[in-house]
């Protein structure tokens with residue numbers, strides 16, 4: 001009796017551990033938003049100019065940034081690239097063509113864990129349509145030497161030049177009070 005109870009418990013433990021391992025594997029997938037918010041950021045670049053957009057509402061409001069937002073399977077996203085294309089179309093009315101993944105940023109906020117997110121940065125040199133203002137964003141072209149860093153997320157000053165010079169990155173940033181950068185690490189990589 002004791003023996004069979006032990007067996008049942010033991011079997012259950014093994015089964016449960018396999019289940020947990022399976023769950024963890026699932027959660028580690030980049031397209032699965034359960035563990036860390038998975039979001040996208042897109043930069044349109046052409047003729048030595050970069051398109052940034054003023055975020056008019058929500059997270060990052062009042063800052064210039066690329067377009068992008070959360071991976072959302074309910075909106076039809078199957079891949080993180082789908083999310084980048086969909087969000088850019090929603091926010092500035094442009095359909096990006098063949099965007100290239102240039103970076104992954106792991107952003108952590110010491111005091112606001114709900115803001116933590118993995119951001120996949122895409123660069124597009126080709127698109128259809130004209131950038132147009134929406135309720136969420138107001139797009140504007142900037143020369144490379146006029147990028148308004150003082151009105152952008154503070155991490156951007158650390159990585160933007162790498163991207164404009166064609167380098168691919170994997171980076172971690174830790175933010176504290178007032179979005180101050182407490183720690184960061186940027187790695188140049190061959191491939192994302």
Ligand code: 6OG
Pocket residue numbers: 039040041042058059060065066067068069070107117119153155156
């Ligand atoms: P929504 O919540 O609007 O998606 N994002 C960041 N962009 C920069 N440049 N720096 C950061 O440092 C960022 N954290 C998030 C990713 C959020 C949008 O904001 C970007 C998304 O495009 C912390 O759906």
